Every structure is written in structure tokens, then in C-alpha cells.
Amino acid sequence: MTVTANSVDRSGRLQPSASSSRGRRLLRLVPAVPAALCGVLLYASFPPRPLWWLALPAFAGFGWVLRGRSWKAALGLGYLFGLGFLLPLLVWTGVEVGPGPWLALVAVEAVFVALVGVGVAAVSRLPVWPLWAAALWVAGEAVRARVPFSGFPWGKVAFGQAGGVFLPLAAVGGTPVLGFGVVLCGFGLYEAVRLVLERRRGGELRRGAAVAALLSVAVPLVGAVAARALVSDKAEAGTATVAVIQGNVPRAGLEFNAQRQAVLDYHVRETLKLAADVKAGKVARPDFVLWPENSSDVDPFEDPGAATVIDRAATAVGVPISVGGVVERDGKLYNEQILWDPRKGPTQTYDKRQIQPFGEYLPLRSLIGAINKNWTGMIRQDFSRGTEPGVFDMDGTRVGLATCYEAAFDWAVRDTVTHGAEMISVPSNNATFDRSEMTYQQLAMSRIRAVEHSRAVTVPVTSGVSAIIMPDGTVTQKTGMFVPAYLVQRIPLRTSETPATRMGILPEMLLVAVAAGGLGWAVAAGVRGRRRAGADEVSGD
Structure with a gap:
């Protein structure tokens, strides 16, 4: 009979065999x-x-x-x-x-x-x-x-x-x-x-x-x-009828940015459809309209054609529109929300403050370029950060703005409410991420923010999922993905602050x-x- 026993060292101590040591190592895994x-x-x-x-x-x-x-x-x-x-x-x-x-x-x-x-x-x-x-x-x-x-x-x-x-x-x-x-x-x-x-x-x-x-x-x-x-979903400052526009994009992916004019035209077209349905009595007339982030990557301050079509949409629907644009000012690039009045044109702006690393700016640009010059070409010009909270006065309603990525950051949503927002909007652009779970994860963040601050939240997205959320976190309306659509709903406006907002x-x-x-x-x-x-x-x- 062969015995594979543990060995004894010179001091007389029992030493484990190789097989038992391997067994213990495997057990630890x-x-x-x-x-x-x-x-x-x-x-x-x-x-x-x-x-x-x-x-x-x-x-x-x-x-x-x-x-x-x-x-x-x-x-x-x-x-x-x-x-x-x-x-x-x-x-x-x-x-x-x-x-x-x-x-x-x-x-x-x-x-x-x-x-x-x-x-x-x-x-x-x-x-x-x-x-x-x-x-x-x-x-x-x-x-x-x-x-x-x-x-x-x-x-x-x-x-x-x-x-x-x-x-x-x-x-x-x-x-x-x-x-x-x-x-x-x-x-x-x-x-x-x-x-x-x-x-x-x-x-x-x-x-x-x-x-x-x-x-x-x-x-x-x-x-x-x-x-x-x-x-609570109880209105404390009256109600507002909001319209959320999802214009869709020509096709999913990064290449859609090369078709910026088409994206703008799609959002104008859906807004004109909304205006026609309002005139026909099919839907209620909104107090204001919310477009998503990047709905006009053509700078309306520099391109008269872009300004003209946005003005056409605002005039047709007859109420202010919050437009998501990419704007260059003083040599700097901004991801900007623009309040477009049907009579006065652009009246207010909000520049996104929490910009996305490797998406809107490139950290360590010189180091990355030294490794591979092609990588720096993905973001040729960095976006600049805004400095002020975004709260638009839209036909008497104070609308807080947290653009896309900002919804993940506690402070970026909270300070819109502490600056007087009676509702919150999270304009987003998820087209780059195709039909992945990203848009659903971001929608869930907006539902959390609704309850956190007891505010109704709208989520206008270029390609979906766009949604309207009550202050209790309930999604009352939403769109599909990669379809043109609009949502219209009356929502409660609230002014009280939750303990989370106050603290x-x-x-x-x-x-x-x-x-x-x-x-x-x-x-x-x-x-x-x-x-x-x-x-x-x-x-x-």
C-alpha cells in the first residue's frame, strides 16, 4: 500500500504534502x-x-x-x-x-x-x-x-x-x-x-x-x-401643460452628427405636427415645448437657416421652446439649452456644467495623443463648462434643467430646485448608444430625482425613451426608441422642498x-x- 503522507521537517513539524497545499489554494478560490x-x-x-x-x-x-x-x-x-x-x-x-x-x-x-x-x-x-x-x-x-x-x-x-x-x-x-x-x-x-x-x-x-x-x-x-x-403629486403652484418632442435621428451612432441639419429638421417637423394637432383639437395646447439635447447641433446664433426653422416651429405652436444646441462663443464650445420665444426669439440660455469626460472633453489630451494620435481625433475640440444653474422662466413656469449626464450628479439637479424650479427637465441625447440599456438606466435616474425633490420631471430625448414622470416617480407617458413622437400632459407644479433638498x-x-x-x-x-x-x-x- 502506498501512502502519500505529509512530510516531517528537521524540527519535527508536520509539513503538508503538495496535493493538500493545492487543495487548500483551490478552496480559497x-x-x-x-x-x-x-x-x-x-x-x-x-x-x-x-x-x-x-x-x-x-x-x-x-x-x-x-x-x-x-x-x-x-x-x-x-x-x-x-x-x-x-x-x-x-x-x-x-x-x-x-x-x-x-x-x-x-x-x-x-x-x-x-x-x-x-x-x-x-x-x-x-x-x-x-x-x-x-x-x-x-x-x-x-x-x-x-x-x-x-x-x-x-x-x-x-x-x-x-x-x-x-x-x-x-x-x-x-x-x-x-x-x-x-x-x-x-x-x-x-x-x-x-x-x-x-x-x-x-x-x-x-x-x-x-x-x-x-x-x-x-x-x-x-x-x-x-x-x-x-x-406627493399635489399641485402647489398650479399646473402646466407641457409638450415633449422626440424628433428621432437619421440613423443611430456617432455618424448622425454629420447630419445635424436633418436632426434639427426632424424636431421641427414633429413640432409642426404637434401644432397642427393642437389646431385640430386633437391634443391640448401646451404652455411650452421641450426639445432634447443636441436637437439643433447647427448653431442658430451663427446659422440664419437654423434660426429660421426654429422660429418657424415656435411661431407655429405659439409657445416658448427649449432647444438643445451646440454653440460656439468667444472661441469656446458649449452644450447649451436655448429658450426660444415665438415673438422675441432666443431669450435665455443654460450651458451644461457637468460635461462628460471622453465624450465632451478629452482629459490628458497630450498624454493620449502621445500614445496614439488618432485617439485625440475623436474629440477635436473640448466643450467648456457652464457656471450657472439652469432655470428657465417658460410662460410663468420655472423649469429646472439638468442636461443628460448631469442627471447622475446629485448637486446638478438639486441646485435647480434650490434656485426656484417648480419642475425639472432632463434633455438628453442617447442616439450614440443605439438600443442599449443606457436610456433605461438614465430614465430611472430621473424617476429617483422626481421623488428626491418632489417635482415632476420631463425627459425629452432625441431618439428615446422620452417620458413624463410625476413627483412620486411614476412614468405616466413614454415613447418608444428611434421613432418620432410627442407627449403632451398637464403636470403639477410644486414649490415645497423635501428634507433631501433642504439638507x-x-x-x-x-x-x-x-x-x-x-x-x-x-x-x-x-x-x-x-x-x-x-x-x-x-x-x-
């Missing part, structure tokens, strides 16, 4: 699979799927794979969770330019998730650990929303909850509180299950830990139910402080533990 799958589960909770509740088992599983891990293991597992989540979520970023930018973006963003994983593993040994862990997740999102290149908030947990029971929490403290509630509930769910299984195996039920686990699940749910009182960044700052406190406690506890272990070893010798 086992959590990698569920870590990645939990990330995929979180992705599946995002639109266009109505599976918001999948975020709970996603974070329950994430807590399971991280609890008690070393920092090195947690870093790897966190990165795999981030890849599982972000790779499918952001695949639209490579629709027209290939997989390179998509993979690079995901590789960078997953690093933030990996660092959060290290923090969660560290605090998982503390009492009430779901609290510290959920705060750490929010802290990670706060960092991602700010760096690098002014941040990339896409993929905030809150943006997957537009159809969920936790949605009213957005009115309490914005996306940080909504995201915190979801993640806390997920981690608390795992902790409750873990304690039950531990008890069944004959372990002692720790009452304090059990109460903390139950509260981690119950408090977000009860808080969401209580917060429904903050969500602004404060809830996020408090949660970051909680995360820092938990992490500090975990580090201090680890240092004390190592010192005690060292002292015991010395005394044992």
Missing part, C-alpha cells in the same frame, strides 16, 4: 465565484428589469463572501464583485467605439468597489457590522462620484430602485440615504440568516446581535413606508463619517488584538 455572481445579481436589479429586490440577496451574498476575510482576500473578492456588476451595467459605453473604453472604465471603477470590500471585511468583526458596512458602501459611491475627472456616479445602488419599496427614502436624504437603506437591508438579511443557522448548529443565540440584524432589515423598510408622506450633501457626509468611525474602530480593534496575541505568545514562552 471558491468564494470568487459567488462574489462575481453576486455582482451580476446586483446588475440584474437595474432597469430595464423590474427586479429591484435582487439588490438584497446581492448584498447578502456579498456580506457572506467578505465576512471575516483578510484584507488581501477582500480586495480580490471586492474587485470580482465590482466586475460582475459593472461589466454588464456599462457595456453601452463601448457600443460605438469598441470594447477598449468600456473595459478601461470598468477596470478603474471596480477598484473603488474592491476598496469598499476591504473595509466591509474589516468591520464585519464589529458589533452591528451591517451598519458600518452599508455606510462604507455609500462612502465608496461618494468617492466614485467625484474622482477621477469629476467622478462617475453611474451604478449608484439608488438608481436601481426606481420601482422599489425603498424609493421614498430618496425624499429623506437623496441617493445616499436610499442606497444606504438598500445595502443595510441586504447585509442585515445575511446577518439574520447567519445567526439562525448558527443557533441551529447548537451555538448560543446572542440577543444583541439578533436585535441588530432584525433592525438592519426592519428600519429601512419601516423608514421607506413612513417616508411616503413626503411624496443637500449633509446626509452623505454623515454616512461617510459613520463609515470612517467604523473603519477606525475595526483598525484599532485589530491592533489591540495583535498586541494581545503577541503578549500571550511571549508569556507562553
